Amino acid sequence: MKDSHQQDLIKDHQPEMIRKRLSQGPKRENISDAVLGGIDGCISTFAVVSGSVGAGFPSSVAVILGFANLFADGFSMAISNYESSNAESEYLESVIKSEEQHIQEVPDGEREEIRQIYRAKGFEGELLEKVVDKITTNKEVWLEIMLAEEHALCKNTKNPIISASVTFLSFIAVGAVPLLPYLGSSLTMNQQFIMSAFLAGIMFFVIGMLKSLALAKPLLLSGIRTLLTGGTAAALAYFTAYFLREVFNIAGS
Template sequence: MAARIDVLVLGFANLVADGISMGFGDYVSSKSEKDVATRERRVIEWDVTNQRNPQVRELLQQYQALGMDESDANTVVSIFSKYKDILIDEKMVNEKATLPPDESEKPWKNGLVTFVSFLAFGCAPLLAFIVLHPFTKNDTLKFIGACVLSALALALLGIARAKIAGQNYAFSAVITVFNGVIAGAAAYFLGWALRNITGVED
């Protein structure tokens, strides 16, 4: 009994630790991406401010290289050149293949959402053991309950992903559950193999 409690405690501790790692990683990634975009924009802003005509000509050549005829390219660039911020953003996209920095984006929010989401979906298998514990001592039933809750959590994750990406809900849910099954099976059988190799007993 004590061993099972230890496993649950370690499971939750590992879940929180992984969640912190994932959340912090998302924060660092988002902040780095925003910092790079901000730096690139400053460079282009300096170029546009101090070398406006060459920058306008470069943008004109880029549009022509994309297949726009000279007259239309001149029209578009002449309009953009009236608005400094728009011209800078266009040059960022065309020259640096970088989207302008979104000032409303908060990297810490991205990290927090990742952390909370990781905990919410990751605790499903552990919750099954806790919820079912007062009703049964059968570990097989608890394991099945953990599998069912995990599948439901993965299906919800797939549906949420489909809603954001505009994809088919059912297909996304099935793919996400399938991915979870493969990952879970790999972890389970790896643990089973290591247990048998090392001769560890309950």
């Protein structure tokens, strides 16, 4: 297994493969949007279900509150993600314009910045001057280096609309799963809650495992960690609702 992995690495780092990979540019990754939306959707919806059960509300209330929360919260989260991604893009554009202006108006000062950046990396003397000359003859390269080295920024590959859409769809798709048992009228309230908890647990575990696959993390550990996070949130919702039910002496169904 290790030898096979080593061979794959060697193959991926052949000159032609490297040239091809770099020519394609950075990939657009939305795994974080999907994971965030899925986990939050499942936690949010199952917390509503748990809170309804803890408060002693009938199944119909859990369904109504669950679906209302599902779409309202999903939309709110998608909009928040859009605004966040859009703000990052706008900030990047403002920095790009500022650096372009600096290169245009004070090129000697910007050259000195490049010189000091690469001097700090260990370049000296004639080699340092050759590096500075080479970089500053290409304004696009010059700008990218200033973004990366001075501002710790890179050209954003995330599309705010795509990020928001992925978040919303994953929120709805995963968040609806804990509500499925409540759509079956043949089940008792206890059976509905047990089935809902079981399905939510599966979703938490699967999302954790999918996240680990994308990030090359241990499958089981990531699945258990996400499961514990979702379970803790649901437990807090249940016991909070139960406590308030007792405090205000609300009769259950």
